[in-house]
Amino acid sequence: MILTVTPNPSLDRAYEVPALTRGAVVRATGDRMDPGGKGVNVSRAAAAAGVPTLAVLPLGGAPGALVAQLLDEQGIAVAPVAITGPTRSNISVAEPDGTLTKINAPGPELTAAESESLLAAVAAHSARADWIACCGSLPRGLAPSWYADLADRCHAAGARIALDTSGPALLAALAGRPDVVKPNAAELAEAVGRPLATVGDALKAADELRERGARAVLASLGADGQLLVDDSGTYFGHARVDVVRSDVGAGDSSLAGFLVAGGTGPRALAAAVAHGAAAVRLPGSLMPTPPDLVPDAVTVTARVPLDLPLTEPAALTEPAA
Numbered sequence: 304m305i306l307t308v309t310p311n312p313s314l315d316r317a318y319e320v321p322a323l324t325r326g327a328v329v330r331a332t333g334d335r336m337d338p339g340g341k342g343v344n345v346s347r348a349a350a351a352a353g354v355p356t357l358a359v360l361p362l363g364g365a366p367g368a369l370v371a372q373l374l375d376e377q378g379i380a381v382a383p384v385a386i387t388g389p390t391r392s393n394i395s396v397a398e399p400d401g402t403l404t405k406i407n408a409p410g411p412e413l414t415a416a417e418s419e420s421l422l423a424a425v426a427a428h429s430a431r432a433d434w435i436a437c438c439g440s441l442p443r444g445l446a447p448s449w450y451a452d453l454a455d456r457c458h459a460a461g462a463r464i465a466l467d468t469s470g471p472a473l474l475a476a477l478a479g480r481p482d483v484v485k486p487n488a489a490e491l492a493e494a495v496g497r498p499l500a501t502v503g504d505a506l507k508a509a510d511e512l513r514e515r516g517a518r519a520v521l522a523s524l525g526a527d528g529q530l531l532v533d534d535s536g537t538y539f540g541h542a543r544v545d546v547v548r549s550d551v552g553a554g555d556s557s558l559a560g561f562l563v564a565g566g567t568g569p570r571a572l573a574a575a576v577a578h579g580a581a582a583v584r585l586p587g588s589l590m591p592t593p594p595d596l597v598p599d600a601v602t603v604t605a606r607v608p609l610d611l612p613l614t615e616p617a618a619l620t621e622p623a624a
């Protein structure tokens with residue numbers, strides 16, 4: 304079973320527009336609403352792959368009720384923790400050329416009691432979990448060490464920890480020795496405090512995260528593919544995608560594919576890449592089902608193209624904590 308923890312879930316609203324013009328009234332040509340947040344998406348993708356999953360998440364207010372309803376409609380098992388503050392809504396705007404603009408709200412502030420209830424909810428189900436995927440930003444009220452504390456408790460219960468977060472929460476979580484971390488290029492750059500221009504730069508950064516505590520690193524590099532560094536070796540995976548509709552949740556879909564395929568080694572990397580590629584071919588944060596996957600389009604190699612320039616070099620937007 305894949306248990307997911309999403310401390311700051313969201314109601315994801317996705318708009319498709321002909322062009323995004325600042326200061327103008329922009330008429331959307333399509334819109335959709337999905338239950339969101341990185342762990343929620345991992346659960347949705349795991350369920351779509353036919354793997355048992357449980358999503359642990361705090362929910363509050365009318366948006367929280369809507370997230371619960373949408374998850375129920377999708378048949379996702381949920382262990383909700385009731386909170387006072389309203390669940391956030393995140394917005395993405397997709398343009399026909401593939402440009403995506405995302406606005407992520409900060410979300411509610413959790414009280415100390417709500418933070419404890421969330422940890423207790425995870426602990427109550429962790430014995431049943433093969434993997435516990437800890438995903439997304441931490442809401443206000445949770446210390447940056449929250450994921451590290453969670454990892455300590457869950458490791459003691461025998462579960463493996465996958466982690467997908469950013470900034471200080473990622474750095475602090477490394478102390479909890481997560482079994483795999485899945486940064487994207489920007490998160491990796493921020494974690495090591497330097498920009499990344501090539502796949503080789505990303506590999507050096509991934510090695511550094513392992514030195515700091517991560518047992519394995521699955522680095523997602525957008526259109527360029529993914530890099531896996533674990534005890535079995537170092538591998539690079541790529542898939543060709545002709546039309547990108549929305550990359551919202553592509554990383555979450557990738558992580559789910561990786562865990563569903565065992566969570567280690569080149570076969571799991573191939574599944575991660577297939578899931579990421581399938582996700583970007585779908586609108587909004589729709590998660591792929593098996594018929595959406597095109598495994599033949601995926602290549603995985605142990606010969607990492609170190610000199611390959613990243614299509615989107617990762618600049619530093621914030622100083623590393």
Ligand SMILES: Nc1ncnc2c1ncn2[C@@H]1O[C@H](COP(=O)(O)OP(=O)(O)O)[C@@H](O)[C@H]1O
Nearest residue numbers: 487523524525526528529544553554576579580
């Ligand atoms: N433009 C793209 N073309 C092809 N595949 C993509 C594209 N964007 C994302 N992907 C796939 O989805 C994965 C996750 O996307 P990425 O943007 O790296 O992560 P995140 O969603 O966490 O920011 C990538 O590693 C890749 O496999």
Ligand SMILES: O=P(O)(O)OC[C@H]1O[C@](O)(COP(=O)(O)O)[C@@H](O)[C@@H]1O
Nearest residue numbers: 339340341393407439440551552553
């Ligand atoms: O917790 P964060 O970092 O604010 O991210 C939350 C957002 O991330 C998502 O899980 C999508 O992930 P990506 O932005 O990595 O594609 C959305 O469902 C959600 O709105």
